[in-house]
Amino acid sequence: MNEQLKSFLDGEMDSVNSIEFEKLLGETPSLLNEAEDFRLLSATLKTVDFGTPYGMEELQAKLNSKQTIQASNKSLWRRAWLFSGSMVGALLVIAIMFPVFAQSKSAAKRTQLLAMQRRDKSSADSLAMPASPMPGDAEMTKSPSAGVASADATVESAPVAASPMVEAKSMPSESGKVEFERNMSQFQASPSSTPPVVGPPDTPAGIYVERQGDIQVKVDNLLQTVDLVTGIAKSLDGFIVSSNVSRKEDGGEAVVVFRVPTSNFATAMTKLQQTGEVLSLNNSSQDITGETVDNTSRMFSWADEEQRLIEELKKAKGNDKWRIRAELNQVRANLEAYRASVKSLRDRAKYSTITANFVSGDTGTGNSSWAKDSLKGATGGLSEIGRILGSITIYVLVLSPIWLPFVIVGLIIRSRNRG
């Protein structure tokens, strides 16, 4: 209770407690005596003279000069920090943008490949524009009634130089045209004719081009990719020639060879590029027009010969019949060989061959789990962060001659201000 005495004397006690304490003070002589001593002591302490204060004018002068210096120092310090902050910010932006830039470079390369692909396609489209057909470029369609080939051939021009035999049979003259039509009708009517040779609908008139594409793509899952490519081939009216998937310790490889109509070649290549990261891409074209025209002309020639022998056979008597029949068999054999050759050539021009090579670190056998994928992703992320931090550190260290003086000057100014 006595501890309250000083606060009572100093007026720091609230009114309720003051009344109670005053009552107690009146009843307790020793406490009253103590209070008197405290009052005296306090009064003495309050009369202490500290001496005349000095230094106010000096302080005001210091404040005047200090304000100016401080303002300039503050400004300099602020500028130094602003510059340092800007530098660090710029470095951070560079460090962050660097991987993005690298990715964009890769994307640009890919875009370039796509553009190349588009150019190829457009050139193919331009080649596919209607042009004057050649004798050997007869549009053949299957006749629904007869079930045999019906050829609709016209001899308007012969832009491609053919062999002498072709020239003899398919000259762009009126008589030649008539003769060619006759030969074609004989060819259609021939009982030994093979199934019709269906010409490519978009084959450039007069030009036969065989296209091939090779692509190597890095993918995540081989089996899924092979299924995807099979789907692509089917959707583009193509077919799989061969498919091979092999597993290795460090991943796997799949090779898919498929053929699609030449009109869909560019689309197929584009879709293949979208299956993963393109490692290599190669397009090639081979002009087989000359060979096709040559063989077609020979085929018509043999057909003509066959017709002539048939006429002779009708008129022949005795042993001549056997001789002519043997000769006819030989002619027909040659004719069939040329028909097959022409069909093959036209197929090569109609369908393009694409060889897709897929490589992967994962064979896609289903062994991979979400945990493995997560671990792989997290490890990749960690290494990426480490790489970014490393890049930042390198940038900061390399550029230290630029920012370090500012920081040192700033620190000196700051320490002076504090001092």
Add this chain to the structure above:
Amino acid sequence: MMLLVQEKATRTARLDIDQLVRDHYNQVFQFCSLRVGYHHAGDAAQESFLIAQRSLSKFRGESKPLTWLLGIAHNECRRMNRVAKREEPLPEFQTTGSSEANLVDRQVLRLALAGLSVEHREVVVMHEMDGLTYEEIATILSVPVGTVKSRLYHAFLNLRKCLQTSMEVQS
């Protein structure tokens, strides 16, 4: 426009610190004089105001400006004593005023104050000589008000005891 605003802000700050110097320099000087001695009080007070000028923007107005200034001065005096590697010197003063007050000899009072602990002496000085309230002392020392009350009471008890002893010796 920005320059004008900046100039105005500088002028306002300038006025504020000047006003503080005019209003409270003597109190801060006395406060410092009791802690670092009369001869160093000028430096301590000036440095306290210079620190106050730099920290003026941080003053939130939650306490009186004087309390804030004395808090700065308190820390500055401690720093100066620490740098000079000296104990807090005894206050140098002389008593004036009524004859009743002069009943206590200034030398005896000085010795009595010297006998107090640092914690007790500083609350006595702050309250009796600087005229700070309990709450202001608590704010400056960062201790509860109850602690200030307790320290002050026991400081006075010790002073009284010392003075009584010295008076007995003298008589």
